[in-house]
Amino acid sequence: DAGVTQSPTHLIKTRGQQVTLRCSPKSGHDTVSWYQQALGQGPQFIFQYYEEEERQRGNFPDRFSGHQFPNYSSELNVNALLLGDSALYLCASSLGTSGGAKNIQYFGAGTRLSVL
Amino acid sequence: AQTVTQSQPEMSVQEAETVTLSCTYDTSESDYYLFWYKQPPSRQMILVIRQEAYKQQNATENRFSVNFQKAAKSFSLKISDSQLGDAAMYFCAYRRFGYSGGGADGLTFGKGTHLIIQP
Numbered sequence: 117d118a119g120v121t122q123s124p125t126h127l128i129k130t131r132g133q134q135v136t137l138r139c140s141p142k143s144g145h146d147t148v149s150w151y152q153q154a155l156g157q158g159p160q161f162i163f164q165y166y167e168e169e170e171r172q173r174g175n176f177p178d179r180f181s182g183h184q185f186p187n188y189s190s191e192l193n194v195n196a197l198l199l200g201d202s203a204l205y206l207c208a209s210s211l212g213t214s215g216g217a218k219n220i221q222y223f224g225a226g227t228r229l230s231v232l
Numbered sequence: 233a234q235t236v237t238q239s240q241p242e243m244s245v246q247e248a249e250t251v252t253l254s255c256t257y258d259t260s261e262s263d264y265y266l267f268w269y270k271q272p273p274s275r276q277m278i279l280v281i282r283q284e285a286y287k288q289q290n291a292t293e294n295r296f297s298v299n300f301q302k303a304a305k306s307f308s309l310k311i312s313d314s315q316l317g318d319a320a321m322y323f324c325a326y327r328r329f330g331y332s333g334g335g336a337d338g339l340t341f342g343k344g345t346h347l348i349i350q351p
Binding site: 149151157158163174204208221222223225228 | 236
């Protein structure tokens with residue numbers, strides 16, 4: 117049973133560029149959440165996708181956008197990259213229709229984005 | 233807005249001994265979930281233990297147990313018989329109960345505690 121997979125593992129971009137990160141959820145999961153983890157910090161919630169729609173959003177600018185596909189995989193897009201966007205981006209999947217107590221988020225190993 | 237505070241940036245313990253990691257949180261909700269996640273150098277967050285706020289009994293998973301004090305908004309993690317493989321960053325996280333349009337709510341994390349295991 118494949119867990120949450122993210123690609124690429126590491127990415128280097130320059131300021132002003134655009135980047136797309138990809139996530140495949142754990143088998144059987146239909147909900148994908150994205151988090152940004154700056155160095156030495158805990159992850160911060162960016163947004164969540166369920167049924168191909170953005171359902172919740174954290175305190176991130178519109179430069180951060182996403183998409184969910186019919187197979188539940190997801191993309192995170194960041195436009196006009198800033199130096200401060202350098203971070204580990206984590207994807208987590210869960211089963212949206214399960215009971216609340218069982219709705220656990222399983223994480224991928226993340227994509228390390230470096231903006232130069 | 234909910235906040236999660238981990239006041240111990242780093243903790244060190246001898247192998248086979250017991251260590252307790254602290255976490256406090258702030259919320260106006262009465263129903264919610266609390267989690268401890270472990271993040272080893274491989275970067276992947278691994279769920280260690282979870283607690284439902286409506287349950288008075290403290291959760292236990294093998295060598296890991298929590299001390300949940302709802303009135304004090306405290307949620308500490310105790311690791312018994314520490315092993316070298318327990319060395320990692322540990323994050324306390326909060327999620328409110330219920331749904332908003334489907335799917336689980338986003339997690340609110342603390343800044344983490346770096347746990348060092350001395351052989």
